[in-house]
Amino acid sequence: MNGFAAGLWESLVSGSKLIWPQIFLTFAATVMLWPADLFVEKARKHVWAPITMVILALTGALIYLTEPGVGFSDMYKVDGLTKGFQALIVLAAFLAVMLSQKLLDALREQTVEYYALILFSLVGMLTLVGATDLMTVYFSIELMAICIYILVAYLRDQNRGVEAGLKYFLLGAFSSGILLYGMSLVFAAVGGVTTNLAELNRLLPVVPQSSSLLVFSGVLMVLVGLCFKVAAVPFHMWSPDAYEGAPTPITAFMATAPKAAAMGAFLRVFGTGFAGVSSDWMLPLSYVAGASMILGNIAAVRQQTMKRLLAYSSIAHAGYMLLGVLGKGVDNAQAVWLYLLTYLVMNTGAFAVVIILQGKGEGERIDDFRGLAKRRPFLAFAMMMFLLSLAGIPPLVGFFGKFYLFKLAVESGLTTLVVIALVTSAISAFYYLGVVNQMYFKEPADLPEGAEPEVLSTGMTLIVGVTCVLTLVGTLAGPWLVNTMFRITWI
Amino acid sequence: MTSPISPFLGVLVLLLVAIALGAIILVASGVLLPKIKPNNPQAEKLAPFECGAPLQQPNARHRYSVKFYLTAMLFILFDVEAAFLLPWAVQYKQNLGSFWIMLAFFATLLVGFIYAWGKGAFEWEK
Amino acid sequence: MATMNAVLFFSFLLFAIGCAGMLVRRNALVMLMSAELMLNAANLNLIAFARHSGTVTGQAFALLVMGFAAAEVAVGLALVVALYRRKDTVNADDLNLLKG
Numbered sequence: 001m002n003g004f005a006a007g008l009w010e011s012l013v014s015g016s017k018l019i020w021p022q023i024f025l026t027f028a029a030t031v032m033l034w035p036a037d038l039f040v041e042k043a044r045k046h047v048w049a050p051i052t053m054v055i056l057a058l059t060g061a062l063i064y065l066t067e068p069g070v071g072f073s074d075m076y077k078v079d080g081l082t083k084g085f086q087a088l089i090v091l092a093a094f095l096a097v098m099l100s101q102k103l104l105d106a107l108r109e110q111t112v113e114y115y116a117l118i119l120f121s122l123v124g125m126l127t128l129v130g131a132t133d134l135m136t137v138y139f140s141i142e143l144m145a146i147c148i149y150i151l152v153a154y155l156r157d158q159n160r161g162v163e164a165g166l167k168y169f170l171l172g173a174f175s176s177g178i179l180l181y182g183m184s185l186v187f188a189a190v191g192g193v194t195t196n197l198a199e200l201n202r203l204l205p206v207v208p209q210s211s212s213l214l215v216f217s218g219v220l221m222v223l224v225g226l227c228f229k230v231a232a233v234p235f236h237m238w239s240p241d242a243y244e245g246a247p248t249p250i251t252a253f254m255a256t257a258p259k260a261a262a263m264g265a266f267l268r269v270f271g272t273g274f275a276g277v278s279s280d281w282m283l284p285l286s287y288v289a290g291a292s293m294i295l296g297n298i299a300a301v302r303q304q305t306m307k308r309l310l311a312y313s314s315i316a317h318a319g320y321m322l323l324g325v326l327g328k329g330v331d332n333a334q335a336v337w338l339y340l341l342t343y344l345v346m347n348t349g350a351f352a353v354v355i356i357l358q359g360k361g362e363g364e365r366i367d368d369f370r371g372l373a374k375r376r377p378f379l380a381f382a383m384m385m386f387l388l389s390l391a392g393i394p395p396l397v398g399f400f401g402k403f404y405l406f407k408l409a410v411e412s413g414l415t416t417l418v419v420i421a422l423v424t425s426a427i428s429a430f431y432y433l434g435v436v437n438q439m440y441f442k443e444p445a446d447l448p449e450g451a452e453p454e455v456l457s458t459g460m461t462l463i464v465g466v467t468c469v470l471t472l473v474g475t476l477a478g479p480w481l482v483n484t485m486f487r488i489t490w491i
Numbered sequence: 492m493t494s495p496i497s498p499f500l501g502v503l504v505l506l507l508v509a510i511a512l513g514a515i516i517l518v519a520s521g522v523l524l525p526k527i528k529p530n531n532p533q534a535e536k537l538a539p540f541e542c543g544a545p546l547q548q549p550n551a552r553h554r555y556s557v558k559f560y561l562t563a564m565l566f567i568l569f570d571v572e573a574a575f576l577l578p579w580a581v582q583y584k585q586n587l588g589s590f591w592i593m594l595a596f597f598a599t600l601l602v603g604f605i606y607a608w609g610k611g612a613f614e615w616e617k
Numbered sequence: 618m619a620t621m622n623a624v625l626f627f628s629f630l631l632f633a634i635g636c637a638g639m640l641v642r643r644n645a646l647v648m649l650m651s652a653e654l655m656l657n658a659a660n661l662n663l664i665a666f667a668r669h670s671g672t673v674t675g676q677a678f679a680l681l682v683m684g685f686a687a688a689e690v691a692v693g694l695a696l697v698v699a700l701y702r703r704k705d706t707v708n709a710d711d712l713n714l715l716k717g
Contacts, residue, residue: 009588030599034606135678142685146692156699163704163712166696170648170709173689174639177655180682181632184662188625192666192675214625241715560698564691571687578680 015071018078018130021062021086022123028055029119037112045110049101052115056094059122063087074196075133082130084337084488085264088344089125089257093118095348096253098459099355103247107155114154118253121147125257129264132272134183134195134222137265141179141229144258145172152246152254164245171228171238179225185218197273205276219280222269223288229262230318233291243311248358251307252351255314256344259321263340266325267333272490275328286326290417292319293424301431305364306354309431310347313390316428317343320421324405327412334485335405341481342389342401342474349467350386353379356460369435371444380439382468387432389471392425397474400481561612572600624665631658645700645707649693656686 016023032048040047063086070077097118104110124143131137149172153165187195189211190203207215224235231239243251274281296316303309317339324336356379357368373380389398402425409418474481579593607613631654638651660679667675697707704711 008586008592012592030602034602034609038609135674135681138678139681139685142689146685146688149692149696153696153699156703159703160714162696162699163714166645166700167709167712167715169693169696170639170645170652173649173652173693174636174655176689177632177635177639177652177659180656180659181628181662184628184659184666187675187678188621188662188666192663192668192670193672195674195678244715557698557702560694564694567687568691571684574680574683578677 011072015076018066018069018071018076019127020066021059022126024062025055025059025119025123025126029116029123032112032119033116040112045112046101046105048110048112048115049097052097052119053094055119056090056097056122059126060087060090060094063090063126070132072136074198075136076127076130077132078130080487080489081264081267081333081337084485085129085260085340086126088260088337088340089122089129092253092257092260092344092348093122095344095463096249096257098463099249099252099348099352100247101459102355102457103249103358109155114151117147117151117154121151122257125261128261129268131265131268132197134186134197134200134269134273137269138176138180138183141262141265142176144261145176145229148250148254148258151250152242154250155247160245161247164242167245168238168242175225175228175235178221178228182218182221182223182225185214185221187218189214189218197269200273201276204274215277216280219274219277220284222274223281223284226262226266226269227288230259230266230321231315232288232318232322233295233315234288236292236296236315239315240308240311243314244305244307248307248351248355251310252348252355255310255347255351256340259314259318260340260344263318263321263325263336266322267336270325271328271333278328282326285322286414286417289319289322289326290420292316292322293417293421294319297424297427297431300428301434303431304366306366306369306435307364309366309435310350310354313428313432314347316424317390319424320402320405323409323414323417323421326414326417327409329412330488330490332405332408332412333490334488335401335408337488338481338485339401339405342397345467345470345474346386346389346396346398349382349464349471350390352460352463352467353383353386356464366435366438369438370442372439375444379464382464383439384436385468385471387435391429391432393429395472395475397471400475400478404482558615565607565612569600569604621665621669624661628658628661628665631655631661643709645693645697645709648709649690649697652693653686653690656682 032051063083066078066083068079068083097115100114104114121144124140124145124147127136128140128144131140149165149169152168153162155161183195186200186204189207190200194200194203204215228235228238243254246254270278270281270285293316296312296314296319300309300312300316303312321336321339324332324339326332327335357372358364369380369383372383385396389396392399392402406418406421409421575596576593579589583589635651635654635658638654639648642648642651660682663675663679663682667673667679700712701707
């Protein structure tokens with residue numbers, strides 16, 4: 001082996017320490033697809049769910065054990081931000097797998113591909129939050145997105161699923177084209193020498209005057225591409241449709257994990273790479289954030305189905321989270337992480353309730369929640385807690401995350417946006433409480449005679465119970481949460 | 492021989508040869524061939540040649556078998572992965588160690604190939 | 618820089634055609650092609666400027682983009698075929714079950 005090959009080999013070996021979680025996931029998912037799946041009979045495919053959970057738990061352990069560092073010619077970096085967001089994403093995937101069981105069993109759609117695709121998309125997301133090079137950013141986004149297109153259309157016998165998948169795909173392909181073109185313009189603006197974010201941060205502010213238009217349009221296009229991925233207004237069109245058409249556990253997954261990953265990428269790309277040219281993107285991004293809060297919350301008011309309501313609410317939440325990107329700095333990144341953690345808890349809980357009700361052919365329409373308190377008091381109470389927490393009502397955990405984020409935003413001088421955020425939070429309370437009103441103060445439409453309440457499976461009870469408790473007492477764990485949060489730092 | 496157009500002499504020769512060849516082929520097939528081949532026209536012989544789908548169909552917007560799409564999709568994937576061979580091949584002599592890296596890459600591709608095979612994606616008649 | 622400006626102009630033209638195709642055409646297959654055109658516009662920039670600066674980053678980027686574009690097309694075609702089987706159409710305007 002000559003010098004170059006030895007150097008390549010050395011960098012591979014030293015870099016691979018950083019990506020053990022991804023290597024493990026890729027290997028596990030590949031072996032699951034082939035040859036392991038050959039030995040599982042068709043009727044017993046559900047054994048893949050516990051195996052996937054074990055794999056995810058091991059991945060979590062690997063993430064915990066990974067030493068911070070930089071590798072692959074500065075293309076990938078493990079630091080507190082990476083590890084914190086990776087933990088969030090793996091947790092979201094774990095919950096999604098648990099949530100999936102009921103639906104997949106009922107439809108007899110258990111296949112190994114479902115779990116393998118979740119794991120492959122996870123590889124993309126885990127890489128995305130540690131990406132410190134535009135190349136890594138683009139590839140991990142694509143890997144994540146391609147897997148999720150398929151998952152959205154997973155129930156290919158349902159018109160809605162296929163339609164949602166194709167819509168999501170077309171808009172996703174459009175956005176990734178814009179993203180890539182923006183990256184190529186940025187690359188062109190610095191003279192075609194680097195795509196590394198740290199290097200770009202050094203070079204972008206000093207490009208010659210003749211290239212400043214390239215920088216501006218490039219940064220703006222990258223912004224648009226990433227806004228598509230977090231579903232921020234006006235690039236949100238795909239999200240309600242994809243959320244409604246996708247299998248509900250995948251909707252819960254999409255609302256949390258890819259959003260967390262894309263937020264991580266946002267913090268990385270705009271916090272470190274384009275920080276030097278922040279005058280180019282601050283104003284457009286603050287418009288996007290404001291518009292997401294306003295439009296997301298207002299459009300949610302007139303929704304008739306629960307999944308669409310939660311979709312629009314997630315658009316609004318993306319708007320709130322963008323405040324953390326606008327605030328810049330490491331403390332804002334921490335606040336975004338905390339917000340995503342609380343959002344993960346309450347959102348998963350809400351979707352779990354929707355999935356439980358869906359099993360009996362309801363839960364899609366908001367009218368189906370009518371009189372839920374009389375029929376299923378526990379579920380109704382849990383749902384109320386989740387919704388109030390999403391609205392940010394004080395003692396609940398959602399308030400905690402929101403408070404932290406808004407406080408930092410005010411300190412960063414984003415007063416106008418915070419005022420918009422507070423006003424729209426009040427609007428959001430209106431539609432969340434509308435659902436609570438349906439559950440507690442409306443009579444059930446027509447209770448089928450003799451229909452005994454379905455026994456909840458242990459997994460679903462566990463998810464709803466745990467998330468409900470966390471939503472209730474999460475604030476008590478505030479000091480611990482803040483302490484954990486402060487470990488989310490950049491190196 | 493210092494005329495500015497002298498470097499293009501070869502092009503001129505090529506052009507002349509091309510024109511001549513075209514003329515010869517045209518003349519040969521149009522004039523000579525009818526004199527020596529048996530005159531026996533059939534429907535199949537007169538039809539323009541096209542691969543794959545039968546040509547005798549009322550409109551062009553008919554449904555293709557989904558088998559074509561499946562094969563095409565798999566072809567695209569494995570075809571484009573082969574593009575990664577090019578930069579590897581260009582620098583291979585300076586970097587013999589990269590052979591193993593390429594082997595690992597192809598092992599990964601092979602798993603995908605075997606998976607598709609196992610799923611019956613290559614069986615034309617099912 | 619004159620040639621570089623020409624490259625930028627040409628790639629922008631490609632990108633604009635792709636963008637317009639995405640927005641104007643309603644056939645899912647044509648939209649797929651337009652998306653590919655957008656990626657190729659970016660590839661052109663990447664390769665030209667990598668060549669211009671004499672580094673390989675952009676070339677490697679473009680090569681990998683090609684691989685990903687193929688994967689994306691495969692998934693897109695699969696979705697289009699799935700839709701065609703269900704609804705006998707590849708027209709994006711017929712995707713009208715989900716609204717609101």
